[in-house]
Amino acid sequence: MANSNIACIIAEHVTMHFDGKMLFSVQHLSFSQADVIYLQGDNGSGKSTLMKLLAGLSIASEGSITAHGFEKSHWWRKDGLVGKALYLHQHPYLFDGSVKYNLTFAAKQASKNKQLLTKRVEQAIEMAQLGHLLDNSASNLSGGERQRLAMARAWIIQPTLLMLDEPTSNMDKPSQLLVLDMIKQLKEEGTGLLLSSHQACGLTSLCNKHWFITNKQIKVSDDAPHNSDQTLLTTMELNYAN
Amino acid sequence: MSEGWLSLLQQAFSLLLSFDHDVWSIINISFSVSFAALLITLIPSLALGFVLAFTQFRGRWLVTNLVQTLQSIPTVVIGLLVYLLLTRNGVLGDLKWLFTQKGMILGQMLICAPVLIALSQAAFSSVDRRAWETARTLGVAWPKAVYVLCRELRVPLLLAVIAAFSRILTEVGCSMMVGGNIMNVTRNIPTAIALETSKGDFAQAIALGLVLLILALILNFTLGTLRGKAVPRSH
Ligand SMILES: Nc1ncnc2c1ncn2[C@@H]1O[C@H](COP(=O)(O)OP(=O)(O)OP(=O)(O)O)[C@@H](O)[C@H]1O
Ligand SMILES: [Mg+2]
Secondary structure (H helix, E strand, O other): OOOOOOOEEEEEEEEEEEOOEEEEEEEEEEEEOOOEEEEEEOOOOOHHHHHHHHOOOOOOOEEEEEEEOOOOOOOOOOOOOOOOEEEEOOOOOOOOOEHHHHHHHHHHHOOOOHHHHHHHHHHHHHHOOOHHHOOOEHHHOOHHHHHHHHHHHHHHHOOOEEEEEOOOOOOOHHHHHHHHHHHHHHHHOOOEEEEEOOOOOHHHHHOOEEEEEEOOEEEEEOOOOOOHHHHHHHHHHHHHHO | OHHHHHHHHHHHHHHHHOOOHHHHHHHHHHHHHHHHHHHHHHHHHHHHHHHHHHOOOOOHHHHHHHHHHHHOOOHHHHHHHHHHHHOOOOOOHHHOOOOOHHHHHHHHHHHHHHHHHHHHHHHHHOOOHHHHHHHHHOOOOHHHHHHHHHHHOHHHHHHHHHHHHHHHHHOOHHHHHHHOOOOOOOOOHHHHHHHHHHHOOHHHHHHHHHHHHHHHHHHHHHHHHHHOOOOOOOO
16 A cells, blocks of 8 residues: 555644643644645644645644655755745745746746746746736735735745645635646645535545544545535536636 | 135035045044954844744843844943953953054954844844745755855845944944054054044044034945935835
């Protein structure tokens, strides 16, 4: 089962406490490149916290979270978990500067062929429809535009694993469809995805696994989340697109 | 009287523009001593400000309050302390730094560091945690992530540097006591202004005062452009 060519992050016996109160605990979770996981839970159940743990941005109170099957980074970089699974904040942070600055910032991190990168940045601008905003200061963007820019920034990196925390919460339908396209393309390129979302949206139909946080436990099920209003909404979206 | 003022101003400008040796030697000493003190303290102070803002360790509270206290100690008291350290029987007496530029630099470092530490700690504490998290998760190694944070905070950090620099460039007490106001050696702008004014030689004092005024204008206008037209915006 453990295929060494597939990159994954494994959490074992993880518990998270804040100020002595337990938020959640889980025996075993694995998030691999082949997964598209839909993470569900009530407000405050710990979805964002779980994603930050898996991203290596905060440390679990107990248990271990480890990365397997990733390319070895340079010997002088002992990063551990950070940077393995890219986490997109619920309210994304944009660096002080223009939209273009934020995109090239990402491009500089992806250590690939320069020409390919320039092309990828151009493609990202096209896909996220940011062309008319390139020289605007990132701090003046609207909520939905900010999320689109953050998505484009992640898309440029083409991460092995990507976690999207409510990626479409501020978006109108056309923007949601743009983002959906980008996510689909990443999936085809081999990125594993973990999505959290309140509203069922086009994203949910992509998912092949379901994590559900209830009663301070994370339930894992291998079937796609099915829910009648979700199907309804998805059909509505498709109609909207056509 | 107004004619007296006008001619004093005229004399002051001609001292500056004719590159009067004494005046420019004083300006040179002021800037080289203060720059040296700033350069030596800059990186360690910012690093300490960073550590105080981001880490929890035993004694953090104590260090923070000590730094705040040091910031408000009058410069003559620091001058007294450095004098006692450097005097022939003092702990650092063997260095023979009393009444030298090195002694002045030491004194100004002690004045400069607390300002830099306290203001950079405040700047680093105000940063959005997501800036660090975003840089790290996008794959930036931690030393460069520190740089990214400093870039996000460039305005408050520059303000800290300017505040520290103007405090040491304009302080009289410590320079007077430790430097001794020796012409061509340790006489800097503030000690010269104090002396010339007491002698009634206002032209030189005004010339030197003008230098500080022009510098303040340049620094603040530069900072103004750096801030840009940015206005706080809610999301
Ligand atoms: N750094 C922290 N210190 C203390 N409590 C925290 C911290 N971070 C999160 N919490 C608490 O943990 C709980 C879960 O927060 P989290 O942001 O993970 O929820 P969420 O499931 O993402 O909710 P939402 O659906 O509203 O985004 C909240 O009650 C929050 O107050
Ligand atoms: Mg959340």
